[in-house]
Amino acid sequence: MSQMMQMYRQVGPEQFSAMIGQVAPYFASIAPTFVELRPGYAEVTFAKRREVLNHIGTVHAIALCNAAELAAGTMTDVSIPAGRRWIPRGMTVEYLAKADGDIRAVADGGAVDWSAEGDLKVPVLAYVGDKLVFRAEITMYVSQA
Numbered sequence: 001m002s003q004m005m006q007m008y009r010q011v012g013p014e015q016f017s018a019m020i021g022q023v024a025p026y027f028a029s030i031a032p033t034f035v036e037l038r039p040g041y042a043e044v045t046f047a048k049r050r051e052v053l054n055h056i057g058t059v060h061a062i063a064l065c066n067a068a069e070l071a072a073g074t075m076t077d078v079s080i081p082a083g084r085r086w087i088p089r090g091m092t093v094e095y096l097a098k099a100d101g102d103i104r105a106v107a108d109g110g111a112v113d114w115s116a117e118g119d120l121k122v123p124v125l126a127y128v129g130d131k132l133v134f135r136a137e138i139t140m141y142v143s144q145a
Contacts, residue, residue: 120139
């Protein structure tokens with residue numbers, strides 16, 4: 001079990017959410033809340049508030065990217081075998097609708113071969129309620145530690 005998964009289980013989602021900004025300070029900019037984290041799946045939410053808005057009053061594209069990278073990265077960390085490490089190598093995104101409310105970002109790695117090394121494609125979808133507003137594919141480079 002990864003150290004991140006151990007920490008998540010020990011302290012619970014609320015405290016883990018607060019701690020993640022200490023580990024990677026930029027993630028604190030969206031004030032994320034983890035709903036769930038387990039191998040192959042991560043779900044993160046953040047509120048629509050002034051700090052994450054663009055000039056038209058919707059959630060900024062980069063805030064969506066930030067949530068996508070957080071969900072994909074934490075999921076990758078808890079999904080890869082022991083003795084491996086990862087780093088994001090690239091991200092392809094699509095903005096599908098106005099993000100005009102609180103955001104729920106879901107990284108579902110059920111179709112990812114976590115035993116593989118090299119470039120792994122991690123899908124992330126973001127929603128406002130049930131409305132799909134954003135889609136990302138994040139390339140994670142996985143190698144021996």
